[in-house]
Structure formats: C-alpha cells, structure tokens
Amino acid sequence: MELFLKYPHEVQEELMCNLLKSAENTVIGKKYDFSSIKNYETFSERVPVSTYEDLEPLIEETRKGAQNVLWNTPIKWFAKSSGTTNAKSKFIPVSSEALENCHYKASKDLLCLYLNNNENSQLFTGKSLRLGGSKQLYEDNNTFFGDLSAILIDNMPIWAEFSSTPSNKVSLMGDWETKLPAIINETIQENVTSLAGVPSWMMVLLNKTLETTGKQNLLDIWPNAEVYFHGGVSFEPYREQYKKLFPKDNFSYYEIYNASEGFFAIQDLNNSNELLLMLDYGIFYEFIPMETFGTTNQKAIPLHQVELNKNYAVVITTNSGLWRYLIGDTVRFTSIDPFRIVVTGRTKHHINVFGEELMVENTDKALAKTCNELGCEVIDYTVAPIFMKDKEKGAHEWIIEFKTLPSNIEGFAALLDKNLQTVNSDYEAKRYNNMTLNPLKVNVARTNLFYDWLKENDKLGGQHKIPRLSNERKHLEELLKMQLMHI
Template identity: 40%
Template sequence: MFSIKSALAKPFAKRVKKSILKWANNPIETQEKVFQELISTAAATQFGKDHNFVGINNHNDFVKAVPVRDYEDLKPYVERVVAGEEDILWKGKPIYFAKTSGTTSGAKYIPLTKESMPTHVEAARNAILMYIAETGNSKFVDGKMIFLQGSPILEKKNGIELGRLSGIVAHYVPNYLQKNRMPSWETNCIEDWETKVNAIVDETLPENMTVISGIPSWVQMYFEKIKEKTNKNVGDVFKNFSLFIFGGVNYEPYKAKFESLIGRKVDSIELYPASEGFFAFQDKQNEKGMLLQLNSGIFYEFIKADEFFEESPKRITIKDVEVGVNYVMIISTNAGLWAYNIGDTVEFTSIKPYRVIVSGRIKHFISAFGEHVIGKEVEQALQEAVEGSNIQVTEFTVAPQINPTEGLPYHEWFIEFENEPENLLELEEKIDKSLQKQNSYYFDLIEGKVLRPLKITLIKKDGFKNYMKSIGKLGGQNKLPRLSNGRDIATSLIKLNLTK
C-alpha cells in the first residue's frame, strides 16, 4: 500500500544526510566556528566577564582563562540562574532546567536554552533519517512508535519550567509524528512505573508497533510483560516491529535476552543523549561507534583518562585525538556550560568521520540499568546502615548482577566483615533504603520492579587482600574500586574461592 509519509521520508533523509556529511567532512572548521560563536555570544554574560571572554581568540587562550569544572564547581553560577538572574552563564534565561540526580549535593539543575533545545530534538530526528538514508527502510514511519520516557508534567521554578530531559523532549515531538506516537499523553503522565508499563502494554497490544525506543532495562520490562500477557514473542505480537532505538546504558549485556524476547533480530540505533547535550548517534548499521555531533552548539575538549587526575592535564581538541584512547570528554555549550566535565569517558572508533563509544565514567560507578550509582552513595549507605551497631566492615565492593539464575537483577555487595551482623537481611534492607533515598534513579528501578533490592555476598577473612595480591596490586597507593559497572572483580572473587 502506497504511503505519502513513507515516500516523503526518503528524499528528506537524503537531504539531511547531505547536510550532515557537509560538517562531518569538515570537522576542524566546524568546531572552530562553534567555538567562536560560543565565545562571542557569551562575552557579555557574568561568566564571560569573569573569564575575560573578550580576550579569548583561540583554544589556548580558552584553556588559560577557563578551568575544567564539574557541576559542584559551576554550582555558584547555576544557583544564580536558578534564582532567576539573567545573563549569567548564557544570554538571557534558560527556557528549561533538566533536573537530574546529583552526585554530592542532591538534585542538579542543567540549563536548556532556546539555542540548545532544538539540537536535542534534531539529533534524535537525524539519527532516524540517517538510518533511512542508509537502509532505504522507511515503512516503519507509517506504524506506531513508542518512546518509553519520564513524565512530561513539568514544575516551575522562578518562572522556568523544569523536569527530566525525556519529559521535556516529549513536548517537542513534531506534528507529523503526533498521530504515530505512543503512549498517550495520559499514560505518559503516570508517575508509578509499574502502573505506567501495564498501561503502555494495554495501549500498544492492539497497535501496529514499528519502532520501540528507550533505555534497555526499561524496554526489557515492557517486553517481558507483553510476553507474559500474550504468551507470544514480541516479534510475533508486533509483526512489523523493525527498529529498536536505545541509549543511556550499554546494550550488549541485554542483546541476547532481547533477541530471545523478540524472537528475531531487529535493526537498532544507539543514541548518546544527556541533559548537558545530545552528543552522538549511530550513523551506520555496520560501523562501531556513534557520530560525534560537531555542529550542535557544543565545543569538545578531551583529556586522556589516565592523565586526568594529574596537576595540569593537557586539554586537546578533536584535531589531536587518537583512535582507541580513553578520554574524559569536556564540553562547552550554547546552554552555558563551560569546560564542563560530565564525567563520561569516550573512545574514538574512527576519526574520518569522528565516531565515539562511551567507555565508562572517570569515577567508578554502576549504571548497568541507568541508575548512575556512584562511590559516595554506596559508602554513605553502608555507613548509615552500620551506624550505632557493633558491625565492622573490613572492605567491600559492589557489582551489578544482570543475569541472575532466578528473579530480577540486583546489585551484589561483596563485603568482608571484621565481625559479621547477626541479621544479614536487616542490614541489606537498611543499605538498600539509604541508597534509594540518595539516588532517585535507583529508587525508580526498585519501585518499578526492574531491580530487586541488593544482596550481600560474604567474603572470607583477608579475601580482598588476597584478591589485590592476585592482581599484583597489594599495598602502596592501590585501592579496591568500591563499585564497578561490570563483573570482572566479582568473577575473580568467586573464581579465587574468596566468597563464603
């Protein structure tokens, strides 16, 4: 059956591909242009005045004038923006704040401006159009598309709307996709995740679903509920389902499980969105890595990850990066973030064009399900749980258990006690409650029944010491990572027979 929408998608995709290739094939000039525009636009802001933007002509000047900062360092400026002041980090006021889970002091407020907001929407759109241009597959645009996301209900703070990025973006779905888009606005506004997923299942089952998008852990739950309800593979329920779009966490650990739930292979597109910017998307089906967005109001700098904690690590631009090196990515944006460390590490898989993979975080963390749990949070949770008791902890580390033999996935805590607790289950519950209180993403995953509460695995006396010895890192400045995003340490502890 002929479809105008499907037919029009192909020439539109070709046109967009042509404009993308134009900047992708001129990367250095593109980034230089972005840099100059950012500096000149922000010269009259408070930040621009404090850092003498009028005297910045090139990257070297910028490095001398503007130190690398994380959110905590930039917070004094952000707080003034949140308070309603104008022309602080960027001209005027932001149009939104993306509210995210903070690292050391509660919620973070990431500004989104009228200049930066369109780049989030365009990058997501362009990822799909590049796929159409490459594969010629455009039939899916006639079917229904689901984007599993946060609630689009926004709060207001000093006249500026705030919410989770996915909820903000929901307000920007183009008109030509509104009829295709699911779930309904009412369902999208449901706060309780399990209730929301059940409602989404009921809404989508009768529909011709062709595109499904979201963080893999959330989508897996949706798929499992469909299978539970229909006793069929997802691919049999949605016969025209042909494209899975994901971002936020590494898809690899989920791939086998997804193919089993779907019952066949489907094409996928990986995205690299964040509240701070939409950094990259997969532009080729058979190429590793995602195309770095060089023309989206973001100027990129990179610091080698193994040099990052040195006194004055070298900051380089894309012209000096190498394939296969682990870099901390530093960004300056048209939302008013300057030499900002988002905490991610990336590796270039190609420099013609510039493609990246997300290799991890500069600090140890767990985000196997999108929870972004950090070292400070696990340390504080354990500290609170043992406070006032006679329990003494020798050492511990935490790892995700993605594929348990039974039940839901969970965080596995490997703990060596000086004196073991009388009630291990009670301690598990105390730690888990503290972690949920500190980290809203982790709370959502537990509440949404994506994860079950943590489990403790006991380590034998001197177990961690023997582990560090086995890897040649006993003593000196070597520290056991408090948490990992994979199970390398966990597997070693079990293999070395160090667990009880």
C-alpha cells in the same frame, strides 16, 4: 553532516567562536572577557575546566529567574539529573537553542541516518514506542524542571506526538508503577514500528507486556517492529535477551549517546557499536586523557589532537551555557576520519584501587561473553573492590541479578574472571598467580533486588541506573544489606 565530516576542525573552531560571541555580554562572558578570545589557545588558558559544583552558584541564580548569567537567551527549562554517584540533584540548564539545534536536530538526524542505511524501512507506517522519564515537570520561579525526556516531550511539535506512543499524558505520568500498566494498555493497540529508551527499563516494560498479553515474543504483538533506538547504559549485557524478544534476523539496533547536557553521538552504520560524534549541535568538544585525569598534569585537548584507542574524559561547552564542563563520561575513539567513539564508562565509575584500571566497557564485554558461553542471562550488576586487609589480598566483588541462572556459580565466576583478564591486560597482570588480586567473588542477587534499591532511592524509571563500578563499597553494601533483610 557532510560538511562536518569533511571539515571537522573548522566546524568546531567556528562553533566555539560563535558560542563565545553569543555569551560575551553574560555574567560569565564578562568575567572571562569572552569578547577578546579569538582562538582555542586563549579559550583554554582563560576559562577553567568546571564541574557541576563549580557552576552551581550561577545555575542557581538562573533557576531563581536571573537571566544573561551563563547564556544570552532566556533559560526556562532545567533537566533534573540525580547524578548516579551523588544523591544531590543537578539542574542542567536547557536553552531553546539546545532544544532545537541539539536534541530535536539529533532526533531528525538519527532517523535520516537509519533510513539512509535501510531504504526499505516501513518506519513511518506505524508509531514509535518511546519510554520517557518518570518525573513530571514542576514549575518553580517561572522556570520548569524535570527529566530531560519530559522537557523534550512537553516541547515537541504536534506532528511528533501523532507518530509516538504512548500519549503525552501517559508519557509524563510521575509514578513508574502506575505508568507501566498505562503504557502497556495504550501501546498494545498500536502498530509499533520502532522503540526508543534505556535498555534496562525498556526490558522491564517489554517483559511486563509479554506477561500481560500472554504472547511468546513481541513480534506477536507488533509484527512490524523493525528497530530499537537505545542509549543510557551499555547494550552488551542485554543484547541476547532482546534478540529473543524480537526474533527476526533483520531487526535493527541503533545506539545513541545523549544526556541532560546534550546529544553527542549517533550510530551511523548498521550492525556497529561505533557512534559518529556529531559536531554541529552547538557543542564544542575537548578531551582529557584518563592517564592524567585528576592529577596535577591534567590537560584538556581539542578534537584534532585525540588519538585512537585511548580513554578520554569528555569536556563540553554548550549552547545552554555550560563552559568547559566535565560531564563525567569517558570515551574511546575507534576512528578519527570520521570521528567515531564508543562510550567506555564514567570518570567516577571505574575501579582502580589496585592499578587495574577497570572500565565499564571491560566488565560489560566480559559479562556478555561469559553469559553467551554458559547460556545464562543477566538483568543488572554492580562491582566494588574488596580492600586488602592485613596479609589478605584484594579482589573484586560482584553482585549480579540473573534472569537465567548459570548451572554452576563457581564455574561462572571462574570463567568471568578469565574473560575479564582477556579484555583488560592491567587486570590480568594483577591477577597473575594471584599476585595482587585474588579471584573475583560473585553474589547472586535475589529477584528484584536492583529494582527495590532504585525504588528505595526514588530512582524508578527514566534514565536512572545503579553505578556498574565503584572505587568504594557504599552501593554494594546497601545491596547486600537489602538482600539479607529480605531473607
């Protein structure tokens, strides 16, 4: 780590050259003549930025057993990712290099960073409660596909299973509603010192655990629990609820940023929401400024050209054969020495119908602040635009499932609107005197509405989540329809 902290650009440049060298005799390597690319300028000019749809034909060839297509070593595993805005499944190639030098390496680095910052930790005196994906591994054409977490659990070294709970058998169970009680039955017997998983699904598991045991908080079950490693969705809307579940001042929260495509960043400081970009995991990074994203002026830049506090779409080249691949996430740099980021949302999950450029980071922050001020708690939410019609102005429409309701929903909506204006000046400008946008509208979701939507769409458990923001009303309309049907 010290090497890439000291020489970030040299490490990234060398990594890019090594990736090109490894794949020069693959189908894609010959197509773009990787063997003659010696610097970033040539690489960026010759190899186009790609989406999953662009690479899908080559990925499908590999899934059917063809090798040396995108990467020079055999690809046997594919991480199945539904993509939250696209119903069609994606199958992300996972090489043995990516397993060892990215995902497993990151797990070790995460523990090292945590232990380095917390020298009195008793982490290894107990077990880690891991909440993996809900899909089993399916064999197909001698290649395997499933949730990334299932692939990682299936391939992890034997010593790692000894320090984890529940067992691999339970972790890999396919049906979420059968799996939940099975996890609880196994884990309440264990000395759990750490937890790892997506905040929204972990919250479901932990609340069910309290319900099953009749305990007041989780420290009554696992008194030695000291840290929760979380990622997948923003932690902000859930932070206060977790503090009640683990009511001790020195309980730690560590954020990670990983996906089916790779492991990208780790929180390297206590009590910080900034993530250290890990530059030696076989991933070469580029960034597209969001102000030009999707336009004819779109241009990717290397790490050494990024600026502080600007939103960028992330482009990666990986040791699994993804070449200049758009992962769909947006990040903002909070530091460039070392390179630290916060995840601000998805390229598809923002609202910019009226020029307000609303990011998930804005809504998470405003919602957490509002809940804090009014003493209420949120389980899930989504937001969509109300389009202008005739002389009627536009607005944003929210649907929120509360764990603890505010005493006055109109007052909640007004405060949320005000807090949103303080975190996003573009939204504030459009809301000024109701010039372009009317005040936001809040619908209170019935209990389990989001859970039922995910179940109906076969997205229970694992890393699945409903899009927080959308430029169109499809998800919101589906939720409102389900809400009415239940009534």
